[in-house]
Amino acid sequence: MTKNEVLKSWVEQYSGPLLKRAVYLLSNKEEAEDLVQEVFLAAFSSYGSFEGKSQPLTWLNAILNRKAADFYRKKYKSEPQINLDHFFDETGSWKSDSVLNDWNVLEKETELLDNDDFNKTLEDCIEDLPARWKIPLKMYYLQEKKAPEVSQELQISATNLWKVLQRSRMQLRECLDNNWFAKL
Amino acid sequence: MLRKLIHILFLPCSKATLLMEKRNAQLISRKEDRQLSMHLKICKWCRAYEEKLKILDDILKRKRSHKENIEINDSDIQDFKNKILNKLDI
Numbered sequence: 001m002t003k004n005e006v007l008k009s010w011v012e013q014y015s016g017p018l019l020k021r022a023v024y025l026l027s028n029k030e031e032a033e034d035l036v037q038e039v040f041l042a043a044f045s046s047y048g049s050f051e052g053k054s055q056p057l058t059w060l061n062a063i064l065n066r067k068a069a070d071f072y073r074k075k076y077k078s079e080p081q082i083n084l085d086h087f088f089d090e091t092g093s094w095k096s097d098s099v100l101n102d103w104n105v106l107e108k109e110t111e112l113l114d115n116d117d118f119n120k121t122l123e124d125c126i127e128d129l130p131a132r133w134k135i136p137l138k139m140y141y142l143q144e145k146k147a148p149e150v151s152q153e154l155q156i157s158a159t160n161l162w163k164v165l166q167r168s169r170m171q172l173r174e175c176l177d178n179n180w181f182a183k184l
Numbered sequence: 185m186l187r188k189l190i191h192i193l194f195l196p197c198s199k200a201t202l203l204m205e206k207r208n209a210q211l212i213s214r215k216e217d218r219q220l221s222m223h224l225k226i227c228k229w230c231r232a233y234e235e236k237l238k239i240l241d242d243i244l245k246r247k248r249s250h251k252e253n254i255e256i257n258d259s260d261i262q263d264f265k266n267k268i269l270n271k272l273d274i
Contacts, residue, residue, distance in 0.1 A: 004274040011268050016261045023256055032256075033264055040268050084198050092196020094229045099236070109242055122243065141244050147209050165205045173236050 003047050011040060014057050018064055025068050025138050027127060035071060039063045065143065069153035072135050079156055080132055082163040087170050098174065103181050118180060125175035133168045136161060195223045200230050204237055 001009075018039060022032035042063050043050070050059055089095050105112060112118045126134065139150050140161075151161040195203075203220040206212040212220070224231050 092198035
């Protein structure tokens with residue numbers, strides 16, 4: 001197959017999965033389409049460096065991660081400022097006892113993920129996070145929790161990546177507590 | 185009062201919960217790991233939080249299907265394909 005034929009078949013086969021991943025990362029359809037377009041343009045111009053050692057989709061996903069990181073860096077030029085005042089008082093102690101609420105889910109997490117209502121609640125909670133935290137959080141999990149890679153790609157300091165993860169997870173905890181576990 | 189004092193002197197909860205992220209990623213130093221373990225021994229709030237952190241981590245790891253609030257349907261994908269093929273001129 002010629003380069004054009006290969007590229008054409010990739011566009012046919014992988015537009016769907018790439019768009020879904022991009023929408024997941026950016027939570028915005030137009031921005032996601034622009035991003036995947038850039039991925040294909042980059043794949044077209046650097047086709048020579050694709051050696052066929054990995055699956056095409058793996059290669060394209062890696063380009064997508066880089067492009068998403070570029071997008072993030074351009075959009076947020078400075079380091080994120082993380083404030084924990086909502087959760088901790090001036091001595092750094094928990095403000096609320098809600099963290100003690102019993103979720104009572106050990107051993108039942110698989111069931112939870114099979115539950116459509118729970119998934120909807122979880123997705124709403126994730127989407128409620130500011131994009132500035134949400135993108136690093138999602139990249140962290142998409143890239144199998146390789147924190148150094150994620151912080152390097154996004155060019156935020158290692159410490160700030162931990163803070164972003166900490167702050168996001170605190171909010172997810174509270175959101176799920178309010179909207180799911182407290183209602184059971 | 186004593187609890188507050190201990191927390192301020194050794195490690196406040198706001199910092200302990202940060203160390204939990206590092207421990208969760210297996211990128212915590214030995215010293216930090218000891219500090220965190222000591223903190224958890226005396227703090228039931230952070231123990232409760234750590235349990236939930238593990239649950240959240242597990243849920244986020246396993247959440248492979250990203251069913252989205254924003255729908256991308258087949259006709260969107262088809263439109264996109266046409267646009268790209270046009271653009272790449274192939």
